[in-house]
Amino acid sequence: MKIAIAAWGTTGDVYPLLALSERLLRRNHHIRICAPTLYKDKIIDIGADYYEVGVAFDLVEFHHTMDTMISMRDPMATLLIVAKEGILRRGEKWHYDCLEAMKGYDLVICHSVDIPAQEAAIKNGIPWLTVTYCPGFIKTPDNPPYPFPNWNRTFNSIIWKLVRLRLKYSVDPLFNQFIVSVGGKPRAFMASDEIYSPYMNLIAASPSICPPANLTPNHEYTGVWHFAQPDYTPPSELTEFLADGTPPIVITFGSMGGSDGKETTEILVEAIKMTDQRAIIQAGWGLLGTQEVIPNIYCTEYVPHRWLFPQARCVVHHGGAGTTASVCRAKVPSVVVPHIGDQFYWGKLLYDLGVAPKSLPRRKLTPERLAQRINRVMSTPAMTERAKTIGIQIASEDGLATAVDLIESFPLSQQ
Structure with missing residues (x-):
């Protein structure tokens, strides 16, 4: 099968799609990945056909947008920023690049919010599947949307109806205006229901x-979908730090951050000093860390989660879907510092599962509050024991094998 995959978003959005592509390639499918140049080398490394789409990634612009979103309390306001700045502002070029890249392919796979790529598939007459990493945004009477409590199905249904109405009159007009501008047909209840493929949403x-x-x-x-990085050889300074004392706290905010990495680093360092723990701080897109030598703290660039997290006593992270899964798989507890979007959902979920204290939103981050949560984990052995149980359960899953089986069983001839 010839499959075109549109890889939109940050590393947390893109790397799972690379993992899926790698597994499909092993099954002898032809895979073309449409992505910005930021991911070109990774795509070529796995052996897929790379097709450049969109515009160059601007880290400074990304940080300024993050600053705006982090300060917002209303999730709907954040969603509007993501729609305007992250999806639609450059959506026309993304759409037409994807339109050309997808020609002659049998199937398209894209993110559930990648409206430009979805419309390109529709215009080309190609069946399209969507991918989502957060089930908390899928309407069901069994669970309410974040942050509402799960009282009963009737309550959940009422809340979902209210959310659908708010989305219909706030986000939907933005998406439908774009869809019409590229010659598509408007969708009803777009942001709540019709961002997902009517054929299959993985x-x-x-x-x-x-x-x-x-x-x-x-x-x-x-x-x-875990992206298996090549065999990793850590720098000697890192292995020496790990061997020189008790297991550390690992701190990573992934592709989150904001424009002031120095200020965030100072908060993190002060919090670690207050807990009398050792720590590893990963730079990430927020450029965290310092060149200053600080006792018991090691600052580093990216280290594969699969290698690093199992050696941690606890991981302080932003609550991205992929990072959350990696921490759970590593069998260690979390402290979640959500910045935007579904990160609040994952933070609450880990708290409900008993493997994390209550989340600490990035806009409320202080050394005292972070230290308090780290100490809570350190003084609650049940969190570590519960994390071990969950890690064993996740280790038994093979999400990529399941996804490939579903894709291969998709009836192209009936679409």
Whole structure:
């Protein structure tokens, strides 16, 4: 099968798609990945056909947008920023690049919010599947949207109706205006229902940790898609730091951050000093860390999660879907510092599962508050024991195998 995959977003959005591509390539499918140049080398490394789409990534611009979103309390306001700045502002070029890249392919796979790529597939007459990493945004009476409590199905249904109405009159007009501008047909209840493929939406999340729910037939749980990095050789300074004392706290905010990495680093360092723990701080897109030599703290560039997290006593992270899954798989507890979007959902989920204290939103981050949560984990052995149990459950899943089986069984001839 010839499959075109549109890889939109940050590393947390793109790397699972690279993992899926790698597994499909092993099954002798032809894979073309449409992505910005930021991911070109990774795509070529796995052996897929790379097709450049969109515009160059601007880190400074990204940080300024992050600053705006971090300060917002209303999730809907954040969603509007993501729609305007992250998806639609350069959506026309993304759409037309994808339109050309997809010609002659049998199937398209794209993110559930990648409206430009979805419309390109529709215009080309190609069946399209979507991928989502957060089941918490999928409407079901079994679970309410974040942050509402799960009282009962009637309450959940009422809340979902209110959310649908708010989306219909805030986000939907933006998406539909874009769709019409590229010659497509407007969609009803766009942001709540019709961002997902009517054929199949693959939920790349672990059913071991996500609340059970009866979803409509187009939604299929697969399990997490872990991107297997090449064999990693750590620098000697890192291995010496790990061997020189007790297991450290690992701190990573991935592709989150904001424009002031120095200020964030100072908060993190002060919090670690207050807990009397050792720590490893990963730079990430937020450029965290310092050149200053600080006792018991090691600052580094990216280190593969699969290698690093199992050696941690606890991981302080932003609550991205992929990072959350990696921490759970590593069998260690979390402290979640959500910045935007679904990160609040994952933070609450880990708290409900008993493997993390209550989340600490980035806009409320202080040394005292972070230290308090780290100390809570250190003084609660049950969190570590519960994390070990969940890690064993996730280890039994093979989300990529499930996803590939679903894709290969998709009836192209009937579409």
